[in-house]
Structures are given as structure tokens and as C-alpha cells.
Amino acid sequence: MPTSTFQLAIPFLAFLLLFSYYIPSRSFSLLHSSHYSARPACVDIHKGHASTSNIVRLVSKQQESIANASTSDPPQHHRCQFCSQTFSSRNELFRHLRNSADCATQANGGKEMSQHCLKRIDIVLQIAYECYVESEMLIERLERYDSVVIGKIVKHAFLMGLNTLYDRQMLMSTTTTTTAAGGNNDEDLEPKILSSTQTSVASQRHYSLSQENGVSSVGEVMTLSYLYPIRKTLLDEKKEYRQKEEIKSLDELILVVQKQLQNIDMDEWNNDLGSSVVKDIQLLSAKILTDGAKMHAETSCTQRAYHYILPLNWLNGGREIEKWWLDNRNNVIQSEVSNDVLYGVGGEVRAKTRPPNDTLRRLKSALRSAECKRVSQEGSKNLASGRYGVLALKKRRPWHNFADPNLKGDASPNNKPVWKVIDQFRGDDFVAEQIRRIIGSVVAICNGWLPDDFIETATQMDMFIETPAGPINHMYFAEARFHFNELVDGKRLFQETDVPPITTLRAMVDIQKKIMARICSPATKHLESMWLDSLEKNLAPRIRNELRSLSMTTSSSWTSSDLKEMPILYTQCLSMLREIVSSGRWPMTSSARSKIIKQNQNNQSNNTVIESGSFTVINPKFNQGSLMNDERIRIPLGNQLFQDLVTAIFDLEEHLSKDPQSKVYQRPASSHCAVNRNAQFTPHVDSGRGAGQSLSMIVGLGDYTGGELLIEGESSNIRYNPIEFDGWKQRHWTAPFSGERYSLVWFTPELSS
Numbered sequence: 025m026p027t028s029t030f031q032l033a034i035p036f037l038a039f040l041l042l043f044s045y046y047i048p049s050r051s052f053s054l055l056h057s058s059h060y061s062a063r064p065a066c067v068d069i070h071k072g073h074a075s076t077s078n079i080v081r082l083v084s085k086q087q088e089s090i091a092n093a094s095t096s097d098p099p100q101h102h103r104c105q106f107c108s109q110t111f112s113s114r115n116e117l118f119r120h121l122r123n124s125a126d127c128a129t130q131a132n133g134g135k136e137m138s139q140h141c142l143k144r145i146d147i148v149l150q151i152a153y154e155c156y157v158e159s160e161m162l163i164e165r166l167e168r169y170d171s172v173v174i175g176k177i178v179k180h181a182f183l184m185g186l187n188t189l190y191d192r193q194m195l196m197s198t199t200t201t202t203t204a205a206g207g208n209n210d211e212d213l214e215p216k217i218l219s220s221t222q223t224s225v226a227s228q229r230h231y232s233l234s235q236e237n238g239v240s241s242v243g244e245v246m247t248l249s250y251l252y253p254i255r256k257t258l259l260d261e262k263k264e265y266r267q268k269e270e271i272k273s274l275d276e277l278i279l280v281v282q283k284q285l286q287n288i289d290m291d292e293w294n295n296d297l298g299s300s301v302v303k304d305i306q307l308l309s310a311k312i313l314t315d316g317a318k319m320h321a322e323t324s325c326t327q328r329a330y331h332y333i334l335p336l337n338w339l340n341g342g343r344e345i346e347k348w349w350l351d352n353r354n355n356v357i358q359s360e361v362s363n364d365v366l367y368g369v370g371g372e373v374r375a376k377t378r379p380p381n382d383t384l385r386r387l388k389s390a391l392r393s394a395e396c397k398r399v400s401q402e403g404s405k406n407l408a409s410g411r412y413g414v415l416a417l418k419k420r421r422p423w424h425n426f427a428d429p430n431l432k433g434d435a436s437p438n439n440k441p442v443w444k445v446i447d448q449f450r451g452d453d454f455v456a457e458q459i460r461r462i463i464g465s466v467v468a469i470c471n472g473w474l475p476d477d478f479i480e481t482a483t484q485m486d487m488f489i490e491t492p493a494g495p496i497n498h499m500y501f502a503e504a505r506f507h508f509n510e511l512v513d514g515k516r517l518f519q520e521t522d523v524p525p526i527t528t529l530r531a532m533v534d535i536q537k538k539i540m541a542r543i544c545s546p547a548t549k550h551l552e553s554m555w556l557d558s559l560e561k562n563l564a565p566r567i568r569n570e571l572r573s574l575s576m577t578t579s580s581s582w583t584s585s586d587l588k589e590m591p592i593l594y595t596q597c598l599s600m601l602r603e604i605v606s607s608g609r610w611p612m613t614s615s616a617r618s619k620i621i622k623q624n625q626n627n628q629s630n631n632t633v634i635e636s637g638s639f640t641v642i643n644p645k646f647n648q649g650s651l652m653n654d655e656r657i658r659i660p661l662g663n664q665l666f667q668d669l670v671t672a673i674f675d676l677e678e679h680l681s682k683d684p685q686s687k688v689y690q691r692p693a694s695s696h697c698a699v700n701r702n703a704q705f706t707p708h709v710d711s712g713r714g715a716g717q718s719l720s721m722i723v724g725l726g727d728y729t730g731g732e733l734l735i736e737g738e739s740s741n742i743r744y745n746p747i748e749f750d751g752w753k754q755r756h757w758t759a760p761f762s763g764e765r766y767s768l769v770w771f772t773p774e775l776s777s
Contacts (some may be wrong), residue, residue, distance in 0.1 A: 175246060177285075330502060425490075504517075596672045673697050704758045
């Protein structure tokens with residue numbers, strides 16, 4: 025929000041609070057349920073406590089009696105009808121009714137009132153924990169998330185801590201909360217946790233952006249909102265005093281919760297954690313959000329930073345570098361230490377002697393190839409709008425090839441979650457396995473097993489290729505940034521001085537030591553040695569072969585005698601399609617579909633005659649013609665221009681579905697068909713969902729070579745060979761081709777009722 029907006033919003037809020045003192049009693053009762061610092065704290069009268077509306081009615085009666093009384097009392101005075109004490113304002117009268125036990129009891133029909141009330145408190149926490157997966161073979165991908173379970177554990181510990189303080193407070197309190205009938209109403213004041221959010225959990229974002237399992241943390245941020253009983257008299261104190269009391273209570277609560285976390289029995293959470301192991305959950309920092317402050321740990325987060333501990337012995341020449349560094353670690357030149365360096369971003373430390381080989385230079389170059397390029401703010405459609413700090417002028421890149429393969433269509437380059445900005449493993453978001461696959465690629469590049477431009481090649485939106493994933497358990501969540509909150513506060517979230525909290529630095533060093541202790545164990549070294557061997561001898565050669573096959577272009581020299589003869593069943597459709605092209609009537613492709621068609625020489629060549637592209641038609645007979653007669657459905661231009669072609673297309677589908685020898689035998693009729701000519705589609709999934717027909721059907725027509733349909737990397741020849749596939753879930757695209765290529769894709773999207 026711009027600064028000027030804040031300047032306008034603050035006076036308006038002040039006016040709203042001031043105005044709330046003078047609104048009618050019914051509106052006042054509604055305001056009572058919100059954050060209102062001067063409200064009379066009361067609970068439902070049916071529970072044995074006086075309600076706000078009752079007190080307001082009493083005040084109204086007193087005002088009426090004052091108006092009819094002698095003029096000896098000043099008209100602006102307000103009298104308590106129980107003790108006859110007068111007050112200069114309604115606020116003072118409310119304060120008196122809150123703080124006077126006798127008058128409050130009489131106002132409540134003779135029932136004693138609690139001297140406490142529930143207040144909503146919003147806090148933000150910084151959490152550290154150790155987390156690792158015992159075996160990558162046992163890891164549960166996309167089924168459950170460690171960070172979600174850790175959030176539940178923290179909430180559980182907080183609730184136990186709140187109840188502990190509540191019991192302690194009620195024992196020390198001299199005010200009872202029993203009713204005149206002897207019933208106990210303490211349960212009305214019991215603490216409650218209302219809600220929580222976490223930076224690493226994707227509940228408001230796409231699920232593919234949740235933090236993967238086996239990742240430790242020193243930078244997890246969590247917001248927690250809860251109700252806790254406070255003294256009613258505290259509401260009448262000055263703001264500074266209230267804030268001190270709230271901070272004092274929070275400090276006491278954090279100590280109790282920390283003990284709860286230390287003593288928690290993790291065996292009770294084993295079923296939730298699965299193959300993951302979580303240890304030593306700590307609360308590093310905590311602060312109270314001021315009244316009216318808005319913060320959502322997930323959606324307010326603007327940057328997330330991860331660190332990956334990469335052993336030098338993974339790299340050729342790494343052992344020499346390790347020895348050189350150990351020999352020179354006390355003989356270094358360190359640049360000026362900035363705040364960012366302390367937070368693990370930027371800065372540099374140099375040895376006074378040159379390294380023995382170019383391993384570090386190659387590592388730095390490979391890592392830089394994964395960073396998003398800085399671009400000018402003008403003239404870039406992929407500029408990362410809405411990013412801040414070092415990401416502000418970085419260009420987005422599609423990371424679909426670096427996502428967990430189990431995501432399949434959800435990691436398609438035409439889906440927003442895979443388009444991300446990163447800088448030194450600091451990004452707005454990361455898809456599952458993205459960092460580990462960047463690390464695996466960097467290791468292969470440094471060792472000469474993959475080309476230097478592999479990451480650049482693999483982040484092209486029309487490229488679909490395998491990527492190597494680095495080992496698990498080497499990574500931790502280092503920091504989360506909240507630029508909006510930082511702009512308001514003038515500092516980072518938990519920063520009270522010019523340096524980070526010492527607890528954060530200690531926790532970071534502690535996590536690093538624990539990770540290094542695990543990866544230095546003989547068992548882990550053996551597994552990672554096997555991973556390196558497989559990367560060099562199996563995975564990297566397979567990827568190089570894929571790159572070579574993708575770079576090979578289909579030969580343009582071919583004759584019709586090289587092609588399979590066209591079955592007579594397709595003659596009518598093909599002749600009509602060719603006639604449309606020859607007459608220059610091929611419709612323009614929609615802007616949405618154009619985004620997933622590779623622009624090349626086969627595509628639209630000029631602005632006047634369109635010879636390639638894609639358009640859609642609907643089945644006039646589908647569901648007894650209901651689509652054509654529904655006023656809410658827009659009839660495509662193709663139906664209006666090419667009625668004979670539409671009939672021939674859906675007749676062809678009917679004939680194919682009746683052929684017992686066909687792979688699409690007994691296929692139900694489709695509602696739509698996409699008609700394509702010389703369109704090479706990039707990897708994508710279809711928008712929407714299938715309705716009653718989960719599979720699309722495609723067939724190729726014309727004289728062409730190549731042009732296979734690739735579905736999740738598997739190639740299928742579709743020339744006069746119809747096949748079915750799940751276009752809504754499976755990534756699919758077109759292989760390069762030469763010649764004249766048409767394709768028909770029948771499908772039934774989800775239709776609104």
C-alpha cells in the first residue's frame with residue numbers, strides 16, 4: 025500500500041473509533057464482537073453475565089430520568105441508578121459499571137460478574153526445528169507435509185500453555201465467577217485458539233508450493249490468533265501500560281510453551297509424520313501484532329530463502345578445494361559485514377591465496393545460470409511484478425522441469441505456480457523439489473556431465489526434459505521476508521537492533537552442524553556416493569541423449585510414397601479442411617490458445633491470410649442439441665462458418681467409436697472439438713475439467729512426418745491413428761514436424777448448470 029494511503033487510513037480509523045462511542049445501543053452491541061479497545065467487556069446474559077445491550081438500556085433509562093429530574097444537576101451528567109454517583113460522560117459511567125463489583129452485580133440482576141473478559145490476541149512467531157527423512161525411498165510425496173504437522177504441534181503446545189497460565193491466573197484471582205445460583209461459568213473464559221497461518225504451508229496458494237518434506241528450519245514464521253482472559257480494568261489503562269502488560273504476558277506464555285515443546289512426546293505424532301523425523305522445535309522470537317495490524321504468514325510473505333549444504337567432495341577437484349580452504353581459513357579477507365550478510369544473503373570472504381583449481385569458479389557459474397536475469401522494467405512481459413527487494417526487477421522463468429514429477433499436469437508451463445523468480449535460492453515461491461533439482465543439475469554441470477547451458481535450456485516453456493534431483497536432508501528454511509510489514513515498521517519482522525536476534529544465528533549454526541553430522545555419517549556417505557555414480561553413468565547420459573534427440577530436426581525431404589495411405593474414412597474431413605485453407609477462410613486463433621502454440625515458420629505468416637492455428641466447434645447433436653439452444657452458451661465462429669465441416673467432424677468421431685478394432689471403441693459422443701492446422705503445441709494441460717468424459721481423443725490428418733503427440737514424455741504416432749488421453753491432468757505437446765499437419769481433438773469440458 026502506498027504511503028499516502030496509510031496517511032489517509034489512520035485518521036479515518038481514529039474517527040471510526042471516536043464515532044463508536046455515540047452510536048445507538050444496537051449498533052454498539054455489534055461492535056462489541058470486534059477489536060474495540062474501549063468496549064465494556066461482557067458475555068452473553070444467558071450465561072449469567074450482563075450483556076452490553078442491558079447496560080446501554082440502563083444508561084438510557086438514567087438519561088431519561090435525568091431529563092425529568094430537577095435542573096439542579098447539570099444536564100451533561102450521568103448518574104448510576106444503583107449508587108447515585110454521577111459522571112461527566114457515558115464512558116466514565118461504563119467504566120464505573122465495569123469496575124464496581126456491587127453496581128455490576130445489581131446491573132446483572134443480582135448475579136455476580138467476572139472481573140475478566142476474553143480478548144483476542146494476535147501474535148507472530150519465528151520457529152526453528154530439525155527435520156529429516158530417514159529414507160528417500162519412504163518419502164511421502166504430495167500426500168502429507170511435515171510443516172503442517174509441525175504447525176499442529178506448535179498449536180497444541182500453545183493451547184496447553186494458555187490453559188496452564190489460565191489455571192494459574194484463576195487460582196490467584198480474588199474474584200469469583202460463580203453465579204448467584206452457585207453455577208460455575210469459568211468455561212466461558214477458557215482460552216481458545218482461533219486460527220493460525222504458516223509461511224511454508226500452501227493453504228491459500230497452489231498445493232505444489234508447499235515446502236517439501238525433510239527440510240529443517242530456522243526461518244519458519246507462524247501467526248496465531250487466540251482468545252485469553254484479561255482483567256477488565258486493563259481496558260481502561262493507557263495504551264503504553266496495556267502494551268507493557270501484554271508483552272509481559274506473552275513473555276511468560278512463551279516460556280511455558282517452550283517447556284511444553286521440550287517435553288512433548290513426539291511418538292504421539294509418528295502417524296502424522298510418517299517417515300519423517302522432527303526434533304527440537306523451538307520458538308526463536310515472538311511479538312504481538314498491534315490492534316488493527318494485518319498479517320498472514322503465508323500470503324503476506326514476499327520472499328522465502330533456503331540454504332542447501334553441498335559437500336565439496338561431490339565436485340571434481342572438490343577435495344583439493346577443501347584442503348586449500350582449511351589451510352587458509354585463518355588467512356582471509358572479509359568484506360564489510362552488512363545486515364544482509366548476517367541474514368545469510370550477500371557479502372563475500374576471500375582467501376589471500378588463489379584456489380588450486382577452477383572448481384569454485386565453475387560452481388559459481390553454474391549457480392548463476394539458475395538465477396533469474398535482471399531486466400529493465402520496460403518491455404518485458406515476464407517481468408516479476410509484485411516482487412520486492414532483490415527480486416523486484418528479475419524476469420520470471422518456468423520451472424516445470426524442476427518440479428516433482430508426481431505433480432504432472434499441475435507442473436505444466438501454462439500453470440502459474442511454476443513461473444517463479446529466484447536469486448541465490450531466494451524466491452517468491454518454490455515448487456516441490458525445485459531447489460534439489462537445481463542442485464542436482466549444478467553438480468552435473470560442474471562435473472562436465474551436462475552442458476553448461478542445461479538449466480537455461482530446461483527453463484524454456486516449450487521444453488520437457490528430465491532433471492536430476494539432489495539428495496534430501498541437506499536443506500533448511502533460512503528466512504522469510506514480509507516487505508509490506510517491514511515498510512511500515514522500518515525494520516525486519518523480528519529485528520529490534522541493527523543485527524539479527526542472536527537466537528536466530530545460534531539456531532542457524534546449530535541446524536548446520538546437525539545436517540553436516542548426518543551427511544558425514546558412513547551410511548549417508550555411501551548412499552550419496554551411489555547417487556553420484558548413478559548421476560554420472562545413468563541419468564546424465566540419458567538426459568544428454570534427450571537433448572540430442574530434441575535438437576535434431578525432422579528432414580524436410582519426403583514424398584507421399586513415404587507416408588501411410590489415408591483411410592477413406594478421413595477423406596471428407598481432410599478435403600474440407602484444405603478447401604478452407606485454400607480459400608483463405610481459416611479463423612484467427614484465440615489469444616489464450618496462441619500462448620501454448622510455438623511460433624515458427626509453419627505458423628501464421630502474415631496478417632491478411634491465416635494458414636495455420638486452431639479453432640473450436642461444438643457438437644450440434646450433443647445432449648439432444650441443448651448446447652445450440654442454450655442462450656447462455658456462445659456459438660463458436662467455426663459453427664457459423666463451416667456447418668458442413670462440423671457435421672463431418674462429429675460423424676467421424678461416431679464412426680471411429682463404432683469400430684471394434686479401434687482404440688477408441690465405444691467412446692461416448694463429445695461436446696466439443698478443437699481443429700488445428702500446423703500448430704505445434706508446447707507442453708500444457710487443458711483448462712477446466714472433463715465432465716462425464718475424462719479422456720480426450722485426438723487424431724492426425726494430412727501429409728506430414730514427425731508431429732507425434734507426447735504425453736508426459738511418451739511419444740505416440742497419431743497420424744490416422746486415434747488415441748485417448750487425459751488432457752486435463754497429463755502434460756502433452758506436439759513433436760516437431762514437416763509438411764501439412766491437421767489434428768482433431770474431441771473433448772467434453774465441464775459445463776455450468
